[in-house]
Each structure stands twice: as structure tokens, then as C-alpha cells.
Amino acid sequence: RKESGLSVTILDVGQGDGIFLEAEGRTMLVDCGSSQKQELGEKVLIPFLKSQGVDQLDTIVVTHGDQDHISGIRELLEGNESGIDIGQLIVSESGMTDAACKELAELAQLRKIPVRTCKAGDSFTGVLGDSVEILCFNPVVDVGKAQEAASDRNAESIVLHISYGAFSMLLTGDIGIREEEELLKRYDFSPVTVLKAAHHGSANSSSREFLDAVKPAYTIFSYGKGNSYGHPASGVVDRCEELGTQVWETAESGAVRLWTDGSRLRIYGWLDRQGGI
Numbered sequence: 001r002k003e004s005g006l007s008v009t010i011l012d013v014g015q016g017d018g019i020f021l022e023a024e025g026r027t028m029l030v031d032c033g034s035s036q037k038q039e040l041g042e043k044v045l046i047p048f049l050k051s052q053g054v055d056q057l058d059t060i061v062v063t064h065g066d067q068d069h070i071s072g073i074r075e076l077l078e079g080n081e082s083g084i085d086i087g088q089l090i091v092s093e094s095g096m097t098d099a100a101c102k103e104l105a106e107l108a109q110l111r112k113i114p115v116r117t118c119k120a121g122d123s124f125t126g127v128l129g130d131s132v133e134i135l136c137f138n139p140v141v142d143v144g145k146a147q148e149a150a151s152d153r154n155a156e157s158i159v160l161h162i163s164y165g166a167f168s169m170l171l172t173g174d175i176g177i178r179e180e181e182e183l184l185k186r187y188d189f190s191p192v193t194v195l196k197a198a199h200h201g202s203a204n205s206s207s208r209e210f211l212d213a214v215k216p217a218y219t220i221f222s223y224g225k226g227n228s229y230g231h232p233a234s235g236v237v238d239r240c241e242e243l244g245t246q247v248w249e250t251a252e253s254g255a256v257r258l259w260t261d262g263s264r265l266r267i268y269g270w271l272d273r274q275g276g277i
Contacts, residue, residue, distance in 0.1 A: 015224030016068035024129025032072035041075025063173035065100030165262020191215035201232020
């Protein structure tokens with residue numbers, strides 16, 4: 001029996017990202033891709049969804065077009081036999097100039113799935129029910145001006161701030177230090193409960209200034225063991241631990257699962273289900 005409240009699963013996709021959220025009978029997937037695991041949709045995403053009794057993804061958000069964020073989503077859009085219906089696909093407004101995002105949008109349109117674009121300042125409150133507030137913090141788009149293809153996909157990542165009662169979570173895609181600096185200029189951050197570390201813990205993200213501003217109680221690194229990028233960078237992990245945040249890593253814990261009713265929080269790694277708090 002499912003508990004009322006907000007549940008979040010940071011899937012173990014190897015080197016990549018995949019985040020599933022559910023509240024008030026509504027579901028959302030933010031990215032799902034891997035540069036390590038083949039057939040991610042068939043072997044990881046669809047089995048997970050079915051194990052949770054989910055046959056409808058009301059919303060899929062693609063933060064940007066890198067393969068380690070979209071490979072599983074592409075499989076889901078290409079196949080009609082998964083048994084998973086999709087309500088809408090959300091991509092960044094500037095991301096629509098990117099070939100990978102355009103391809104996903106075209107696949108969605110072929111299946112008559114609505115495609116919605118977003119930019120900083122947009123709200124998706126209601127997507128996970130009336131009690132979950134979702135705000136888009138990035139990317140910044142000059143409204144009314146023609147957009148050029150982004151020279152850096154990572155910089156165009158959708159950043160979402162999700163709040164539910166006293167709980168808050170920041171999903172940062174693959175933004176880098178420059179984008180973090182821009183976020184600090186535009187927003188007066190309060191401490192967040194959970195931070196999904198940007199770019200799998202890259203040394204070019206999660207600056208001390210950004211971490212000091214968001215002060216996460218928990219930081220989750222989504223990455224694959226033995227990846228060729230050296231993620232997460234030891235300096236980034238050290239900064240988090242010095243800040244006092246509790247670090248969780250999908251490569252060590254498997255999928256990281258959270259549940260909150262807006263005041264209480266449970267978090268545990270799938271490989272150590274008895275060790276959660």
C-alpha cells in the first residue's frame with residue numbers, strides 16, 4: 001500500500017541520471033539515461049515502474065540532451081509495447097534548438113504526446129498535485145528573441161526547485177559553476193533538504209559558494225562505479241562533508257529512495273534497506 005506524501009527515487013542507472021517522483025497519485029520522471037548501461041529503458045526504467053504499480057508517467061522532464069540523461073526516455077518514446085502511458089514531455093525552451101531534444105519532441109509528437117517548453121521563472125505546481133510546488137530556475141531565455149543552439153548543453157540544463165511542506169529538493173541537471181553563480185545572483189536561496197548534485201559530482205560544479213547558499217541536509221550523487229570521468233570529484237565530496245551534509249551515492253547504495261509527508265523524512269539506499277533513517 002502506498003503512503004500519502006511525496007516519494008522520490010534516484011534510480012541506479014550507472015553513469016547518468018534518472019529521478020522518479022510520485023505524489024497525490026501523480027507521477028513525474030526527470031531524466032533517465034546512462035552512458036554505462038545498455039537498454040536502460042527495458043532493463044531498468046520499465047521494470048522499476050511496473051514494480052511500483054505505475055503504468056502512467058504524467059510528466060517527463062528532460063533537463064538537457066546528453067545521452068546519459070535521455071537514453072532510457074528515448075527507448076520509452078520509441079516503443080509502444082512498454083505498457084507505460086505518457087501524459088506530457090517537458091524540455092527547455094532553448095533546448096529545442098538541440099538535435100537530441102528535437103528528436104525526443106518529434107518522437108513524442110508521433111505518439112500524440114503533448115510537448116511543453118519551459119524556462120526560468122515557469123511554475124509546474126499541480127503536476128504532482130496541489131501540495132507540491134515546482135519552480136524552474138534555469139535556463140534563462142530571452143523571451144521574444146530567436147534562440148541559437150546552445151554551445152554547452154550542460155549550461156542549458158533545466159533546474160527544478162521542488163517543495164512540499166517543510167521539505168525541499170533541488171534538481172540541478174548538469175549545470176556548472178558559472179550557472180551556479182547566475183542562480184545565486186537571481187535567487188535568495190534558503191537551505192534545502194536534499195540536493196541532487198550537479199553533473200554527477202563533477203569538479204566543475206557544486207562550488208563552495210553554491211553549497212554554502214543551499215546548505216543541503218542531504219546530497220545525492222548519481223554516477224556509475226568506475227566511470228571514466230572520475231565522478232564524483234574528491235574535492236566536491238570533501239566540500240559536502242565539510243559542510244555537514246549527509247552524502248548518498250547511487251554507485252554505493254543503489255537507488256536512493258526518499259519519502260516525506262512534508263515534515264518527516266525517510267531516506268535509504270536500496271542495497272541497504274535496513275540502514276535508512
